[in-house]
Amino acid sequence: MTYKLKIITDGDRLLDLLQDNFSWLQERGYNLGIKVDREENASIINLELQGYTLDRYFNQDDIIYIFKHQMSELLAEYIAETWEKKLLWKEIIKNYKVISDQDKQIVYYKSLEFLRLYNNNDSINLLLNFSRKNKIANKILKYIEDNDFLVIEGFINFCMQDYLTEIKFAIELAYEELRNEKEYNEFIKLLRYFVETQPPRVFEVNLFMKEDGLFYLWDGNGVKIEEKYIDYYLDDIIMNDTSLDDVLISILITISPQKIVLHNTSAIDYSEPVEIIKKVFNEKIVNCSNCDRCLKLKSQIEQ
Known part of the structure; x- marks a missing residue:
């Protein structure tokens, strides 16, 4: 049995995740070959799952399905962990050119916080983040069921519009909060000026x-x-x-x-x-x- 999947992305983070998460395959008599080619800023990762076993619980189709399912979860984690920051910054640079570099940084960190810390309750945050990653994983699983070639950036741009909308919304919230904070600080400064420039009526x-x-x-x-x-x-x-x-x-x-x-x-x-x-x-x-x-x-x- 042989199953192949080619993934194009950038950097080495995905490669690290792949090398750390599929040890169970060897335990069942399978081998995951990983070959990496470099082209400019891209890493082309060629995966080849090979092996044959008389497992009493899982046949070869089951192994491939489990592998695809785990691969989808791993890629969802990778996108949320690595690509999310890039997508946020790219969107801020593209649509918030008029604000200062310092404000861009503030909007970036606020929007990242909105995406990952929805609630004051840590358990609710974990649940909501899991739900978001689970949606990404399901989209990836459906895609690799019918395709053996995945370009991460292209997949995000063309197959994950709801995820990109969520990122844009987080940035809008962050920018609005920054504006409100600035207005609030100006209001405080105005009140301080008024207090400091008039004589006290009561000590x-x-x-x-x-x-x-x-x-x-x-x-x-x-x-x-x-x-x-x-x-x-x-x-x-x-x-x-x-x-x-x-x-x-x-x-x-x-x-x-x-x-x-x-x-x-x-x-x-x-x-x-x-x-x-x-x-x-x-x-x-x-x-x-x-x-x-x-x-x-x-x-x-x-x-």
């Missing part, structure tokens, strides 16, 4: 924020200060045009205090408004270490 502001977004503000003497400012935004709040988070940030920007004491930090440390406040006021932020008023408010909330 110290204390902020106690609940997990649901409700907040309490008082000055260094313990006097409430939020009510007169909230009245200004009351109509917008009622009409749902302005969130409490936006109101809080606007009040603090308007007051521009020299010092902001954050209370109940364990509950609010990673909330979006608090992150913005920290970035805008930076060195003016102080964390409370369970003061009496803080403990009293926590006690009232828990009741």
